[in-house]
Amino acid sequence: MTAIDEFAVKEITVSRQSSGEERQAALYQIYAQVLERQPYRFERKKLAKFEVEFLRNKIGVKRFLRELGHSEVYLNEFYYNSSNPKFIELCFKHFIGRAPSDAEEMRYYCDVLMRRGVKAMITALLDSEDYIKHFGCFTVPHAWTEENYPSPKTFWETEVLLRELHGQRGWIVPTMIWHDLHLDCNGGSCSLPEVSSKERPAPPAELDALHQVLSTMGAQDLEQFASTLSAAERDKLRHLLMQTVS
Structure with missing residues:
Protein backbone atom coordinates (compact mmCIF):
# COMPACT_ATOMS: atom_id res chain seq x y z
CA MET A 1 0.00 0.00 0.00
CA GLU A 164 5.97 13.62 6.85
CA LEU A 165 4.69 15.15 10.06
CA HIS A 166 5.07 18.87 9.58
CA GLY A 167 8.37 20.07 10.91
CA GLN A 168 9.83 16.55 10.90
CA ARG A 169 12.46 17.55 8.33
CA GLY A 170 12.67 21.13 9.47
CA TRP A 171 11.16 24.28 7.99
CA ILE A 172 13.79 25.23 5.42
CA VAL A 173 14.48 22.53 2.83
CA PRO A 174 11.64 21.44 0.52
CA THR A 175 11.36 17.83 -0.56
CA MET A 176 12.58 18.40 -4.11
CA ILE A 177 15.92 19.73 -2.85
CA TRP A 178 16.74 16.95 -0.40
CA HIS A 179 15.44 14.42 -2.94
CA ASP A 180 17.80 15.69 -5.66
CA LEU A 181 20.70 15.76 -3.20
CA HIS A 182 19.76 12.49 -1.46
CA LEU A 183 19.70 14.48 1.78
CA ASP A 184 18.75 13.04 5.14
CA CYS A 185 16.81 15.87 6.79
CA ASN A 186 15.08 14.08 9.64
CA GLY A 187 15.04 16.14 12.82
CA GLY A 188 15.45 19.47 11.03
CA SER A 189 19.17 19.17 10.20
CA CYS A 190 20.46 17.88 6.89
CA SER A 191 23.26 15.52 5.93
CA LEU A 192 24.63 15.30 2.41
CA PRO A 193 25.68 11.95 0.91
CA GLU A 194 29.33 11.02 0.98
CA VAL A 195 30.99 11.75 -2.36
CA SER A 196 34.38 10.19 -3.09
CA SER A 197 36.63 10.90 -6.05
CA LYS A 198 36.05 7.34 -7.28
CA GLU A 199 32.28 7.69 -7.35
CA ARG A 200 30.46 8.68 -10.49
CA PRO A 201 29.37 12.33 -10.27
CA ALA A 202 25.69 13.06 -10.12
CA PRO A 203 23.96 13.20 -13.54
CA PRO A 204 23.97 16.69 -15.12
CA ALA A 205 20.16 16.77 -15.32
CA GLU A 206 19.89 16.07 -11.58
CA LEU A 207 22.43 18.78 -10.75
CA ASP A 208 20.71 21.20 -13.09
CA ALA A 209 17.40 20.56 -11.31
CA LEU A 210 19.10 21.17 -7.97
CA HIS A 211 20.59 24.43 -9.21
CA GLN A 212 17.18 25.57 -10.49
CA VAL A 213 15.47 24.82 -7.19
CA LEU A 214 18.13 26.56 -5.11
CA SER A 215 17.83 29.57 -7.40
CA THR A 216 14.23 30.02 -6.22
CA MET A 217 15.45 30.64 -2.67
CA GLY A 218 16.14 34.17 -1.50
CA ALA A 219 19.29 35.16 0.36
CA GLN A 220 17.67 34.71 3.78
CA ASP A 221 16.30 31.28 2.86
CA LEU A 222 19.69 30.17 1.53
CA GLU A 223 21.31 31.38 4.73
CA GLN A 224 18.79 29.40 6.79
CA PHE A 225 19.37 26.34 4.63
CA ALA A 226 23.13 26.66 5.05
CA SER A 227 22.69 26.93 8.82
CA THR A 228 21.24 23.39 8.88
CA LEU A 229 24.51 22.04 7.45
CA SER A 230 27.85 21.55 9.12
CA ALA A 231 30.97 23.13 7.61
CA ALA A 232 31.82 19.78 6.02
CA GLU A 233 28.31 19.44 4.58
CA ARG A 234 28.51 22.97 3.14
CA ASP A 235 31.75 22.01 1.43
CA LYS A 236 30.05 18.97 -0.10
CA LEU A 237 27.17 21.12 -1.33
CA ARG A 238 29.61 23.63 -2.81
CA HIS A 239 31.41 20.77 -4.57
CA LEU A 240 28.15 19.47 -6.05
CA LEU A 241 27.04 22.90 -7.21
CA MET A 242 30.42 23.55 -8.82
CA GLN A 243 29.62 20.67 -11.16
CA THR A 244 26.59 22.52 -12.50
CA VAL A 245 28.73 25.36 -13.82
CA SER A 246 31.86 23.43 -14.80
Whole structure:
Protein backbone atom coordinates (compact mmCIF):
# COMPACT_ATOMS: atom_id res chain seq x y z
CA MET A 1 0.00 0.00 0.00
CA THR A 2 1.40 3.41 -0.93
CA ALA A 3 1.25 6.47 1.31
CA ILE A 4 -1.33 7.95 -1.04
CA ASP A 5 -3.52 4.87 -0.58
CA GLU A 6 -2.92 4.98 3.17
CA PHE A 7 -3.83 8.66 3.50
CA ALA A 8 -6.57 8.69 0.89
CA VAL A 9 -9.95 9.75 2.22
CA LYS A 10 -13.42 9.41 0.86
CA GLU A 11 -14.05 12.38 -1.39
CA ILE A 12 -16.16 14.90 0.50
CA THR A 13 -18.25 17.32 -1.50
CA VAL A 14 -20.44 20.02 0.01
CA SER A 15 -23.23 21.74 -1.88
CA ARG A 16 -26.19 23.87 -0.87
CA GLN A 17 -28.17 20.65 -0.52
CA SER A 18 -25.76 19.18 2.06
CA SER A 19 -27.05 18.55 5.57
CA GLY A 20 -25.58 20.04 8.72
CA GLU A 21 -23.97 16.70 9.55
CA GLU A 22 -22.33 16.58 6.11
CA ARG A 23 -20.98 20.09 6.53
CA GLN A 24 -19.63 19.23 9.98
CA ALA A 25 -17.85 16.20 8.52
CA ALA A 26 -16.44 18.37 5.74
CA LEU A 27 -15.20 20.93 8.28
CA TYR A 28 -13.40 18.20 10.20
CA GLN A 29 -11.75 16.97 7.01
CA ILE A 30 -10.72 20.49 5.94
CA TYR A 31 -8.85 20.98 9.21
CA ALA A 32 -7.24 17.54 8.91
CA GLN A 33 -6.10 18.38 5.37
CA VAL A 34 -4.98 21.98 5.83
CA LEU A 35 -3.85 22.21 9.47
CA GLU A 36 -2.92 18.51 9.69
CA ARG A 37 -4.87 18.46 12.96
CA GLN A 38 -7.98 19.93 14.55
CA PRO A 39 -7.73 23.52 15.86
CA TYR A 40 -7.04 24.20 19.52
CA ARG A 41 -9.79 25.92 21.46
CA PHE A 42 -8.18 29.38 21.30
CA GLU A 43 -7.65 28.95 17.54
CA ARG A 44 -11.24 27.95 17.04
CA LYS A 45 -12.32 31.27 18.50
CA LYS A 46 -10.33 33.05 15.80
CA LEU A 47 -12.00 30.95 13.12
CA ALA A 48 -15.48 31.01 14.65
CA LYS A 49 -17.00 33.56 12.27
CA PHE A 50 -16.07 31.56 9.15
CA GLU A 51 -16.95 28.24 10.78
CA VAL A 52 -20.47 29.49 11.50
CA GLU A 53 -20.86 30.86 7.97
CA PHE A 54 -19.68 27.55 6.51
CA LEU A 55 -21.93 25.43 8.72
CA ARG A 56 -24.92 27.70 7.95
CA ASN A 57 -24.32 27.35 4.21
CA LYS A 58 -23.37 31.00 3.73
CA ILE A 59 -19.95 30.18 2.28
CA GLY A 60 -18.62 27.13 0.45
CA VAL A 61 -15.53 24.95 0.68
CA LYS A 62 -13.29 27.11 -1.48
CA ARG A 63 -14.19 30.34 0.35
CA PHE A 64 -13.62 28.69 3.73
CA LEU A 65 -10.25 27.36 2.55
CA ARG A 66 -9.21 30.85 1.52
CA GLU A 67 -10.20 32.32 4.88
CA LEU A 68 -8.41 29.52 6.71
CA GLY A 69 -5.26 29.92 4.59
CA HIS A 70 -5.25 33.68 5.15
CA SER A 71 -5.81 33.31 8.90
CA GLU A 72 -3.18 33.79 11.57
CA VAL A 73 -3.94 30.24 12.68
CA TYR A 74 -2.55 28.85 9.41
CA LEU A 75 0.21 31.41 8.99
CA ASN A 76 1.46 30.94 12.56
CA GLU A 77 1.58 27.19 12.06
CA PHE A 78 3.30 27.06 8.68
CA TYR A 79 4.46 30.41 7.31
CA TYR A 80 6.36 32.49 9.86
CA ASN A 81 8.97 29.84 10.68
CA SER A 82 9.40 28.46 7.16
CA SER A 83 11.56 29.31 4.18
CA ASN A 84 9.52 30.45 1.17
CA PRO A 85 10.09 27.22 -0.82
CA LYS A 86 9.19 25.00 2.14
CA PHE A 87 6.04 27.01 2.83
CA ILE A 88 4.99 26.79 -0.82
CA GLU A 89 5.53 23.04 -0.76
CA LEU A 90 3.30 22.78 2.32
CA CYS A 91 0.63 24.91 0.64
CA PHE A 92 0.66 22.56 -2.35
CA LYS A 93 0.22 19.62 0.02
CA HIS A 94 -2.65 21.30 1.86
CA PHE A 95 -4.58 23.05 -0.92
CA ILE A 96 -3.66 21.18 -4.12
CA GLY A 97 -3.11 17.67 -2.77
CA ARG A 98 0.33 17.05 -4.25
CA ALA A 99 3.93 18.25 -4.14
CA PRO A 100 5.13 20.98 -6.56
CA SER A 101 5.83 19.36 -9.91
CA ASP A 102 9.16 21.01 -10.74
CA ALA A 103 11.48 23.95 -10.13
CA GLU A 104 9.60 26.11 -12.63
CA GLU A 105 6.32 25.73 -10.72
CA MET A 106 8.14 26.44 -7.46
CA ARG A 107 9.78 29.52 -8.96
CA TYR A 108 6.44 30.87 -10.22
CA TYR A 109 4.78 30.71 -6.80
CA CYS A 110 7.92 32.03 -5.08
CA ASP A 111 7.64 35.06 -7.35
CA VAL A 112 3.95 35.54 -6.45
CA LEU A 113 4.78 35.20 -2.76
CA MET A 114 7.64 37.71 -2.86
CA ARG A 115 5.95 40.25 -5.14
CA ARG A 116 2.33 40.07 -4.00
CA GLY A 117 2.42 38.52 -0.53
CA VAL A 118 1.39 35.34 1.21
CA LYS A 119 -2.37 35.80 0.91
CA ALA A 120 -2.14 36.43 -2.83
CA MET A 121 -0.05 33.29 -3.23
CA ILE A 122 -2.61 31.12 -1.43
CA THR A 123 -5.40 32.70 -3.47
CA ALA A 124 -3.44 31.96 -6.67
CA LEU A 125 -3.24 28.28 -5.69
CA LEU A 126 -6.99 28.13 -5.02
CA ASP A 127 -7.66 29.81 -8.38
CA SER A 128 -5.22 27.56 -10.25
CA GLU A 129 -6.22 25.24 -13.06
CA ASP A 130 -5.21 22.19 -11.01
CA TYR A 131 -7.37 23.18 -8.06
CA ILE A 132 -10.39 23.90 -10.24
CA LYS A 133 -9.92 20.70 -12.26
CA HIS A 134 -9.62 18.39 -9.27
CA PHE A 135 -11.80 20.04 -6.61
CA GLY A 136 -13.96 22.75 -8.16
CA CYS A 137 -15.82 24.89 -5.65
CA PHE A 138 -17.36 22.14 -3.54
CA THR A 139 -14.84 19.33 -2.89
CA VAL A 140 -12.43 19.21 0.06
CA PRO A 141 -8.82 18.90 -1.24
CA HIS A 142 -7.18 15.50 -0.92
CA ALA A 143 -4.27 13.51 -2.35
CA TRP A 144 -4.62 12.74 -6.05
CA THR A 145 -5.00 9.25 -7.44
CA GLU A 146 -1.76 7.91 -8.91
CA GLU A 147 -2.68 8.25 -12.58
CA ASN A 148 -3.29 12.00 -12.27
CA TYR A 149 0.25 13.03 -11.30
CA PRO A 150 2.27 15.07 -13.83
CA SER A 151 5.34 12.82 -13.35
CA PRO A 152 6.58 9.83 -11.31
CA LYS A 153 8.87 12.24 -9.44
CA THR A 154 5.91 14.35 -8.27
CA PHE A 155 4.10 11.18 -7.20
CA TRP A 156 7.15 10.07 -5.17
CA GLU A 157 7.59 13.47 -3.53
CA THR A 158 3.89 13.62 -2.67
CA GLU A 159 4.15 10.21 -1.02
CA VAL A 160 7.00 11.53 1.12
CA LEU A 161 5.06 14.67 2.04
CA LEU A 162 2.04 12.64 3.09
CA ARG A 163 4.17 10.58 5.45
CA GLU A 164 5.97 13.62 6.85
CA LEU A 165 4.69 15.15 10.06
CA HIS A 166 5.07 18.87 9.58
CA GLY A 167 8.37 20.07 10.91
CA GLN A 168 9.83 16.55 10.90
CA ARG A 169 12.46 17.55 8.33
CA GLY A 170 12.67 21.13 9.47
CA TRP A 171 11.16 24.28 7.99
CA ILE A 172 13.79 25.23 5.42
CA VAL A 173 14.48 22.53 2.83
CA PRO A 174 11.64 21.44 0.52
CA THR A 175 11.36 17.83 -0.56
CA MET A 176 12.58 18.40 -4.11
CA ILE A 177 15.92 19.73 -2.85
CA TRP A 178 16.74 16.95 -0.40
CA HIS A 179 15.44 14.42 -2.94
CA ASP A 180 17.80 15.69 -5.66
CA LEU A 181 20.70 15.76 -3.20
CA HIS A 182 19.76 12.49 -1.46
CA LEU A 183 19.70 14.48 1.78
CA ASP A 184 18.75 13.04 5.14
CA CYS A 185 16.81 15.87 6.79
CA ASN A 186 15.08 14.08 9.64
CA GLY A 187 15.04 16.14 12.82
CA GLY A 188 15.45 19.47 11.03
CA SER A 189 19.17 19.17 10.20
CA CYS A 190 20.46 17.88 6.89
CA SER A 191 23.26 15.52 5.93
CA LEU A 192 24.63 15.30 2.41
CA PRO A 193 25.68 11.95 0.91
CA GLU A 194 29.33 11.02 0.98
CA VAL A 195 30.99 11.75 -2.36
CA SER A 196 34.38 10.19 -3.09
CA SER A 197 36.63 10.90 -6.05
CA LYS A 198 36.05 7.34 -7.28
CA GLU A 199 32.28 7.69 -7.35
CA ARG A 200 30.46 8.68 -10.49
CA PRO A 201 29.37 12.33 -10.27
CA ALA A 202 25.69 13.06 -10.12
CA PRO A 203 23.96 13.20 -13.54
CA PRO A 204 23.97 16.69 -15.12
CA ALA A 205 20.16 16.77 -15.32
CA GLU A 206 19.89 16.07 -11.58
CA LEU A 207 22.43 18.78 -10.75
CA ASP A 208 20.71 21.20 -13.09
CA ALA A 209 17.40 20.56 -11.31
CA LEU A 210 19.10 21.17 -7.97
CA HIS A 211 20.59 24.43 -9.21
CA GLN A 212 17.18 25.57 -10.49
CA VAL A 213 15.47 24.82 -7.19
CA LEU A 214 18.13 26.56 -5.11
CA SER A 215 17.83 29.57 -7.40
CA THR A 216 14.23 30.02 -6.22
CA MET A 217 15.45 30.64 -2.67
CA GLY A 218 16.14 34.17 -1.50
CA ALA A 219 19.29 35.16 0.36
CA GLN A 220 17.67 34.71 3.78
CA ASP A 221 16.30 31.28 2.86
CA LEU A 222 19.69 30.17 1.53
CA GLU A 223 21.31 31.38 4.73
CA GLN A 224 18.79 29.40 6.79
CA PHE A 225 19.37 26.34 4.63
CA ALA A 226 23.13 26.66 5.05
CA SER A 227 22.69 26.93 8.82
CA THR A 228 21.24 23.39 8.88
CA LEU A 229 24.51 22.04 7.45
CA SER A 230 27.85 21.55 9.12
CA ALA A 231 30.97 23.13 7.61
CA ALA A 232 31.82 19.78 6.02
CA GLU A 233 28.31 19.44 4.58
CA ARG A 234 28.51 22.97 3.14
CA ASP A 235 31.75 22.01 1.43
CA LYS A 236 30.05 18.97 -0.10
CA LEU A 237 27.17 21.12 -1.33
CA ARG A 238 29.61 23.63 -2.81
CA HIS A 239 31.41 20.77 -4.57
CA LEU A 240 28.15 19.47 -6.05
CA LEU A 241 27.04 22.90 -7.21
CA MET A 242 30.42 23.55 -8.82
CA GLN A 243 29.62 20.67 -11.16
CA THR A 244 26.59 22.52 -12.50
CA VAL A 245 28.73 25.36 -13.82
CA SER A 246 31.86 23.43 -14.80
